[in-house]
């Protein structure tokens with residue numbers, strides 16, 4: 001097996017919310033401890049179809065006596081995730097990871113603001129867990145948005161660890177009837193750019209709207225992109241996004257290998 005590729009055994013795969021599953025996978029103890037924001041490429045072990053490998057963020061990670069337990073929180077949207085949803089306890093999956101750069105934590109300021117849309121809560125949850133070891137909950141605020149109440153998932157840990165959790169739904173069936181970016185914008189004056197780090201993950205439209213809101217300010221904001229991927233390991237350029245490089249010129253970077261986390265300010269959206 002190539003480096004970073006593990007055969008994992010599913011110990012749980014349960015629908016916890018409409019079309020949303022929590023999968024627990026046991027892998028060898030040699031699995032590297034992931035950084036928040038890193039992901040795995042997962043596929044059914046032994047399946048010959050190379051196109052059925054899917055990127056899923058690491059939602060939770062723990063070390064046991066002689067194995068590691070990886071938790072994945074995923075929404076069924078198409079063929080690959082449908083196949084994942086059908087896997088039963090004891091099935092084997094091929095796990096390639098941890099992959100990607102993950103969020104940078106050193107630059108964190110005094111307040112930490114998390115903005116998550118839908119299943120974008122998955123990498124945020126691991127980040128919140130990690131940062132809760134360094135920051136008191138009073139400094140951590142989460143803005144979470146989903147289409148409706150039945151699409152709200154992954155809030156168990158954030159609700160324990162963040163002092164302030166703001167939930168929005170598009171239809172008002174849970175929390176405030178608002179877009180998550182607008183809920184954040186309303187509160188923005190509570191946070192001083194020099195003292196605040198913002199982390200976000202969610203659909204492209206949400207991140208674009210956040211980019212517009214933060215455009216004129218000086219907030220430091222890291223975002224995790226969920227671009228579609230083919231190889232997941234930097235070989236095909238299938239996930240390239242346009243960014244401003246260090247010389248402020250246009251460059252293309254791979255979400256899988258150079259990301260998935262980017263500085264919001266560097267992304268060129270057109």
Ligand SMILES: Cc1cc2nc3c(=O)[nH]c(=O)nc-3n(C[C@H](O)[C@H](O)[C@H](O)COP(=O)(O)OP(=O)(O)OC[C@H]3O[C@@H](n4cnc5c(N)ncnc54)[C@H](O)[C@@H]3O)c2cc1C
Pocket residue numbers: 039054055056057058073074075076077078079080081082119122123225226227228229255260
């Ligand atoms: C770094 C990274 C981390 C991710 N983490 C998670 C996670 O923790 N949980 C989770 O549920 N999903 C996550 N995703 C998205 C997930 O990879 C896709 O939903 C999945 O690959 C879809 O595969 P599919 O075969 O089921 O759907 P497909 O048949 O490939 O597509 C079905 C539909 O979903 C849309 N779609 C597919 N992939 C994406 C995507 N990446 N972004 C937006 N729309 C897409 C397609 O346009 C299509 O309409 C992540 C993606 C990336 C790049």
Ligand code: FES
Pocket residue numbers: 228229230231232233234235236237238239240254255256257
């Ligand atoms: S998916 Fe192939 S380079 Fe990123």
